[in-house]
Amino acid sequence: MASGDILVDVRGVAKHYGEGETRVDALRSVDLRVHVGEVIALLGPSGSGKTTLLNVIGCILAPTAGRVELDGDAVFDGKWLRSDLRRLRLDKIGFIFQAHNLLPFLTAEENVSVVLDLAGWPAERGRERARELLDYLEVGHRAKVKPALLSGGEAQRVAIARALANRPRIILADEPTAALDSGRAQLVMDLLRKLASDQKACIIAVTHDEKIFDRFDRLIHLRDGRLVDS
């Protein structure tokens, strides 16, 4: 595959927390490349480093060593290479969290458009984009409803709309289907697959949800901070 197809390029990434006797090596020399259109699962026992790796790729956490390139831009090489990490995250990365933490006092539509406000979109265009995405995710008819009145599946789709609002090409998900029953979990995964292909994006999801393993292109296993054979 051409190098232009690589959206996430992690090389020799290590991360330890603490020092001396309390030191924990959460990641040890991790190499990972993720291509356009790929949908990848990060698996491994509790404490194996999955969240740490997701947070490093999401530019939320600085590794102790190594290099990270996102969508062709070097962002970390022993140190951050970009001063505007918040902007970088807004432009390139979409986060989908398990507890979908929608803002309870905003409608579904406003929960999506608020991200675009932050990214500097004019309000009207932000609202249009939010509606378009909610329609695409088949939850447009719930646009004016607040999160408390949404079903689990609807709320998760609003959270996905929010993660995608600014057209990020790197989508990071932490247990995206944990709160859903089997049928809804499959639907969410089918949606994420369609998105990755339509928007030339990639998806990296931490999951323990065996019923969706067959929806991933690759299963990446972490053990004690190292990648083991997929």
Ligand SMILES: Nc1ncnc2c1ncn2[C@@H]1O[C@H](COP(=O)(O)OP(=O)(O)OP(=O)(O)O)[C@@H](O)[C@H]1O
């Ligand atoms: N802020 C922190 N300070 C100290 N140690 C930490 C911190 N965050 C994580 N760790 C440790 O780093 C290791 C990897 O943690 P991480 O959360 O990445 O694992 P995980 O695979 O996501 O686990 P889980 O499936 O339980 O969420 C663990 O030993 C954890 O205790």
